[in-house]
């Protein structure tokens with residue numbers, strides 16, 4: 001996939017996921033005027049949302065390993081009225097280029113994937129905590145579930161099952177490395193008051209053309225490569241229900257309702273002993 005396609009896809013997904021992500025950000029009660037870091041900022045969509053929360057005085061640093069994603073983020077942020085509240089920097093979440101306690105909080109969404117991105121998620125959280133002042137929040141967020149095929153629960157379960165055994169960030173991880181075990185990672189990394197909460201983003205008929213395009217992308221992003229891993233019948237059903245050029249494209253149903261969840265794990269950094 002070309003870099004601009006990846007960036008475009010992050011933008012499409014955000015059309016659906018944004019309400020859940022915003023609720024998760026609000027849960028953290030990020031203070032106006034605070035300084036934070038968005039690690040794995042992608043094309044900067046969350047970075048801007050976080051910058052709105054700290055405005056008119058605070059600052060958010062977006063960090064990503066991909067120069068291509070950062071280039072798209074720069075364009076997005078340059079067009080924002082709060083661009084002065086954001087700076088972008090290239091770097092690796094396991095070796096953050098910041099001094100200890102540089103920020104009041106850290107945010108890391110859909111990036112800290114065990115095995116795919118880092119072998120040891122506890123070390124990843126430890127690095128996030130290192131750059132947050134004692135008492136500041138370290139938050140990691142994951143897309144955690146979806147119900148996008150109303151009326152077809154068994155088909156959706158089989159597609160999800162095939163996805164779970166083939167997706168690079170889900171397959172081959174031990175139970176303790178699964179992202180829904182992140183409360184344990186926070187504890188092991190020494191964070192205080194570890195907590196978890198989930199948030200919902202909903203899609204309801206009639207869909208606008210923009211939302212239709214976004215849902216079509218999500219359906220194909222999750223299940224579009226599963227042909228070798230599901231039965232012929234399931235693949236036919238997938239194509240009929242999930243391809244936007246099909247007359248049975250399920251988001252076009254007059255009674256379409258789907259939702260997905262994001263799960264937030266967060267805790268408070270403590271003073272370092274060394």
Ligand SMILES: C[S@@+](CC[C@H](N)C(=O)[O-])C[C@H]1O[C@@H](n2cnc3c(N)ncnc32)[C@H](O)[C@@H]1O
Pocket residue numbers: 010039040041042043045046063064065066069091092093094108109110111117
């Ligand atoms: C799925 S995207 C999430 C982007 C954004 N947080 C969001 O939720 O829209 C994952 C991002 O993590 C970045 N990434 C992957 N490995 C990384 C690493 N080791 N350090 C920093 N960023 C990394 C990728 O370049 C990509 O932009």
